[in-house]
Amino acid sequence: MITKFQVAYKNLLRKKVRSSLTIIGIALSAWVLVSLLGFNRGYENSLNRDIDNMGFQLMIMAKGCPYEAATLMLKGGTGLRYMDESIVKDVLKEPEVDKITPILMSAVFDPNKGESGGIAAYFGVEAKSFAEMKPFLKFRQGGWFTDENSNEAVMGFEAAELEQREVGDMILMPEKNIQFKVVGILNRTGTQDDGTIFVPLKTLQKIFNKPTEITTIGIKLKKGVDSTRLEVALYRLPDVQVVSLAQVKDTIMKLISTAKVMVLSIAIIAILIAVVGVINTILTSVWERFQEIGILKTIGAMPWDIFQLIWMETLMLCVSGGILGVIFAVALSKLTDIAMRRVLPYAPGGGLVQIDLKLIIVTLIGIIFIGLISGIYPAWRAGRIRPLEAIRGEVSR
Amino acid sequence: MKTISKPASGYEPAGQSRQMLSLSINRMKPKLLAVRGVILAFLFILVVYTAAWGAVGCDLNDPDRDVARLFPESTGYKTIYTSIQKKGGEKLLSTVETRLGDKFHGIYETIDVPYTIYEIFANKKKIGYIHGVNQKGQFGGIQVFLVLDLQGTIRGFYIQKMTSQYAAKLRDAKFGKQFIGLTIKDFSHYDVISGRSSGKVEAIKNPAPEAEADFMAALRATKKNLILMDEFIYSAEASPSAQEAPKK
Amino acid sequence: MSEKITAIEVTNLTKIYTRGIEEIISVNNASFQINKGEFVSIIGPSGSGKTTLINLLGCLDNPSSGELRLGDRSIFGKSKRLSERELTQIRREAFGYIFQNFYLIPTLSVLENVVLPLTFYCKPGADDEALKLLKLLGIDNRKDHLPGQISGGEMQRVAIARAMVNKPEILLADEPTGNLDTKRSTEIVQVLQELNRTVGLTIVMVTHNQELARCANRIFEMRDGHIAQIEPRADGTAAEIACPL
Numbered sequence: 001m002i003t004k005f006q007v008a009y010k011n012l013l014r015k016k017v018r019s020s021l022t023i024i025g026i027a028l029s030a031w032v033l034v035s036l037l038g039f040n041r042g043y044e045n046s047l048n049r050d051i052d053n054m055g056f057q058l059m060i061m062a063k064g065c066p067y068e069a070a071t072l073m074l075k076g077g078t079g080l081r082y083m084d085e086s087i088v089k090d091v092l093k094e095p096e097v098d099k100i101t102p103i104l105m106s107a108v109f110d111p112n113k114g115e116s117g118g119i120a121a122y123f124g125v126e127a128k129s130f131a132e133m134k135p136f137l138k139f140r141q142g143g144w145f146t147d148e149n150s151n152e153a154v155m156g157f158e159a160a161e162l163e164q165r166e167v168g169d170m171i172l173m174p175e176k177n178i179q180f181k182v183v184g185i186l187n188r189t190g191t192q193d194d195g196t197i198f199v200p201l202k203t204l205q206k207i208f209n210k211p212t213e214i215t216t217i218g219i220k221l222k223k224g225v226d227s228t229r230l231e232v233a234l235y236r237l238p239d240v241q242v243v244s245l246a247q248v249k250d251t252i253m254k255l256i257s258t259a260k261v262m263v264l265s266i267a268i269i270a271i272l273i274a275v276v277g278v279i280n281t282i283l284t285s286v287w288e289r290f291q292e293i294g295i296l297k298t299i300g301a302m303p304w305d306i307f308q309l310i311w312m313e314t315l316m317l318c319v320s321g322g323i324l325g326v327i328f329a330v331a332l333s334k335l336t337d338i339a340m341r342r343v344l345p346y347a348p349g350g351g352l353v354q355i356d357l358k359l360i361i362v363t364l365i366g367i368i369f370i371g372l373i374s375g376i377y378p379a380w381r382a383g384r385i386r387p388l389e390a391i392r393g394e395v396s397r
Numbered sequence: 398m399k400t401i402s403k404p405a406s407g408y409e410p411a412g413q414s415r416q417m418l419s420l421s422i423n424r425m426k427p428k429l430l431a432v433r434g435v436i437l438a439f440l441f442i443l444v445v446y447t448a449a450w451g452a453v454g455c456d457l458n459d460p461d462r463d464v465a466r467l468f469p470e471s472t473g474y475k476t477i478y479t480s481i482q483k484k485g486g487e488k489l490l491s492t493v494e495t496r497l498g499d500k501f502h503g504i505y506e507t508i509d510v511p512y513t514i515y516e517i518f519a520n521k522k523k524i525g526y527i528h529g530v531n532q533k534g535q536f537g538g539i540q541v542f543l544v545l546d547l548q549g550t551i552r553g554f555y556i557q558k559m560t561s562q563y564a565a566k567l568r569d570a571k572f573g574k575q576f577i578g579l580t581i582k583d584f585s586h587y588d589v590i591s592g593r594s595s596g597k598v599e600a601i602k603n604p605a606p607e608a609e610a611d612f613m614a615a616l617r618a619t620k621k622n623l624i625l626m627d628e629f630i631y632s633a634e635a636s637p638s639a640q641e642a643p644k645k
Numbered sequence: 646m647s648e649k650i651t652a653i654e655v656t657n658l659t660k661i662y663t664r665g666i667e668e669i670i671s672v673n674n675a676s677f678q679i680n681k682g683e684f685v686s687i688i689g690p691s692g693s694g695k696t697t698l699i700n701l702l703g704c705l706d707n708p709s710s711g712e713l714r715l716g717d718r719s720i721f722g723k724s725k726r727l728s729e730r731e732l733t734q735i736r737r738e739a740f741g742y743i744f745q746n747f748y749l750i751p752t753l754s755v756l757e758n759v760v761l762p763l764t765f766y767c768k769p770g771a772d773d774e775a776l777k778l779l780k781l782l783g784i785d786n787r788k789d790h791l792p793g794q795i796s797g798g799e800m801q802r803v804a805i806a807r808a809m810v811n812k813p814e815i816l817l818a819d820e821p822t823g824n825l826d827t828k829r830s831t832e833i834v835q836v837l838q839e840l841n842r843t844v845g846l847t848i849v850m851v852t853h854n855q856e857l858a859r860c861a862n863r864i865f866e867m868r869d870g871h872i873a874q875i876e877p878r879a880d881g882t883a884a885e886i887a888c889p890l
Contacts, residue, residue: 001760001763001764001767002753002757002760002761002764003764004764006757007750007753007761010750010752010753011752013752014752110560111564111565112558112560112561112564112565113558114458114459114557114558115458115459115463158453161453161505162453162537162538163536163537163538164503164505164506164531164532164533164534164537164538165538166504169533170535171536171537171560172535172536172537172560172561172562174560177562179536291748292748295748296765297729297733298705298736299736299742299761299762299765299807299808300733300736300737300762300765300766300811301764301765302730302733302765303729303730303733305765386729387705388700388706391705
């Protein structure tokens with residue numbers, strides 16, 4: 001016995017180039033779709049993780065553009081304005097606040113970084129309160145500075161790697177030409193802390209002649225509290241703005257949402273084009289086999305049998321294309337990640353494209369469903385072929 | 398029931414059919430090989446890129462711009478990634494350390510550090526190489542790039558990054574000029590630990606005596622760079638290399 | 646004398662085609678009987694309506710009027726019009742078809758082509774028929790070949806095997822030798838004769854070849870849609886055709 005599946009499969013092999021091109025068309029749309037959905041999930045997960053790893057839920061900084069502030073916070077750049085550290089006392093009074101940590105971000109120009117120089121940024125922190133805010137920070141070597149007035153530094157994993165530093169080595173702050181002793185090197189966190197050099201807050205304030213000024217206060221809330229009242233209260237403080245990390249996430253997601261919508265539209269168009277390609281391929285194949293289909297009906301095939309045969313061909317093309325597209329997406333996810341990082345204004349650490357089994361299955365089901373819908377018309381048309389018309393089509397009497 | 402006999406003639410002999418079948422398979426072979434090639438290319442890109450994300454290497458910040466500047470007569474370049482681990486493992490590491498006259502130090506100078514070698518072309522002809530190494534300096538990492546011709550002679554010296562008050566002097570073109578024309582042979586007498594040397598290397602002047610540690614680090618980086626290029630490229634191209642141990 | 650069982654009974658069967666305002670009577674009031682086990686050939690010039698007649702007999706089309714009975718079943722009659730589905734059902738149970746152009750599926754092997762009808766409809770015991778049929782028709786050694794790898798005569802044998810795999814009551818052959826040379830044409834008609842003699846298969850064959858038509862028990866000559874003449878052979882058997890070479 002030969003099954004309908006085998007008949008359908010062998011029909012596709014009749015025009016290998018055409019079938020292959022159709023499958024590649026579907027594969028490319030599937031690749032775009034899986035990569036995009038993987039990126040949507042990966043970006044959000046990585047961003048959430050980055051934000052969680054910041055340790056704070058709210059940040060206070062001097063008034064300025066929220067978009068710039070938000071992205072600069074996460075990119076580890078300098079703040080634009082300064083606040084007086086007396087604000088810390090006011091913040092601590094609020095009932096919702098559990099812990100706070102003051103931070104001063106400063107930067108210098110290093111002319112000896114590459115051809116045209118670069119920025120070297122430093123975070124001035126209080127070791128005790130900063131460590132309490134981020135208990136998950138672990139050390140590869142050494143530990144935090146113990147003297148808040150010392151010239152000691154703790155380096156993020158990648159910062160230490162770039163400078164080839166170990167505990168006990170010295171680093172030099174360009175422009176100011178001040179030396180620091182490395183007392184700690186952090187383990188990799190996958191956040192912007194990896195590229196950061198931490199020094200004691202008081203030391204940095206002295207170096208930059210900002211004895212009472214800070215750029216940011218990181219705030220951790222007590223468990224289960226609603227931050228709305230606190231945010232309103234904090235806004236009453238003069239010349240500050242309150243950035244909730246949830247807000248930061250929203251801001252950044254908004255920044256890229258336009259791009260996401262555009263890319264999603266392109267993916268949908270790609271799928272529609274692939275669907276049209278499938279319909280065209282199957283319809284052409286049906287017209288080419290007009291007589292043959294007529295003969296199949298002559299020898300006993302019901303319209304439903306013909307419908308099934310043609311529909312199976314569509315299904316095979318879509319499944320093959322879908323699987324191939326998924327393989328492309330998974331195999332090239334790293335390259336997609338790199339490409340995305342080049343294009344995006346801000347990219348969190350960690351994998352930007354996260355493709356898991358659930359996503360693969362959902363996408364495959366979607367593609368198969370679309371394929372089945374697109375196969376209905378050609379299959380129905382084939383089922384309606386009348387054997388006599390088909391036979392008469394060639395032989396004339 | 399009477400069996401209907403075979404027709405008398407007009408058959409294709411079975412052998413001809415087998416021939417047709419084997420012809421079809423032979424026609425398919427190049428197509429199968431092409432498909433396999435594409436799959437291998439994808440896997441290669443994946444593996445190479447994964448490998449490059451291990452320990453930190455030393456790449457040009459802007460290869461297009463930097464290659465054109467360092468090798469003005471070039472029209473293009475190709476990038477090769479390798480490491481001591483890949484090229485020869487522990488045995489090669491031991492050879493390199495012996496030639497260097499010093500062990501590899503610390504947590505950053507390891508057997509799996511990736512090295513990026515830029516092969517420089519003028520049209521289709523290879524004309525030289527650019528290769529950089531990281532070296533621990535007094536206050537930060539130093540990235541030392543050598544521009545080499547096909548015989549392994551230095552024709553350019555470039556410190557891409559250095560952290561020092563006196564970095565400008567060591568990054569100045571005048572300092573780099575002292576390295577032009579030198580080869581691995583010249584550095585074979587240079588002791589990276591004591592800083593003692595003879596011949597052409599002895600003639601290299603330190604423009605920043607206050608940064609003696611960084612000056613010695615730059616020389617160590619240069620010697621290491623030349624040894625690695627000799628092991629990775631020039632020996633493989635069958636050019637003999639000086640193997641004398643440094644004088645103490 | 647053995648009792649003759651009617652396989653096909655046709656009464657005033659008519660088929661009229663409309664082409665614009667013109668009406669063409671392709672089959673005009675045909676009436677005849679074909680008994681079980683008979684080998685009937687239908688001859689006539691082009692346009693005489695022989696193909697239309699065999700299409701009506703084979704339930705490939707509905708007549709404009711008239712009656713058709715298959716055995717004791719009434720198929721067309723008293724303006725009864727059947728749907729495509731109903732016609733297919735009848736075709737499955739009663740008929741096997743072979744055509745001038747063989748119409749084998751080029752991507753399926755000889756064996757696969759023969760068993761193809763079983764994919765859609767399988768009578769009891771039909772599964773084992775395929776290989777037996779191939780052996781009977783002398784082409785079992787070609788069972789794994791594609792249609793493009795065998796000769797025209799072999800292709801028509803495959804078509805015959807396919808037509809018979811579902812154990813039809815009646816085999817309809819529309820110009821089965823139309824695309825074959827004289828030698829292979831003779832072979833095919835011999836095959837049909839053998840099937841008629843040994844298996845007792847009722848065969849209706851349309852042909853324009855007068856010599857081959859004479860292999861049948863009876864000959865219906867058609868002209869302008871009418872069955873002008875029905876010719877039985879004197880002894881009711883088919884003569885062996887001498888090889889023309």
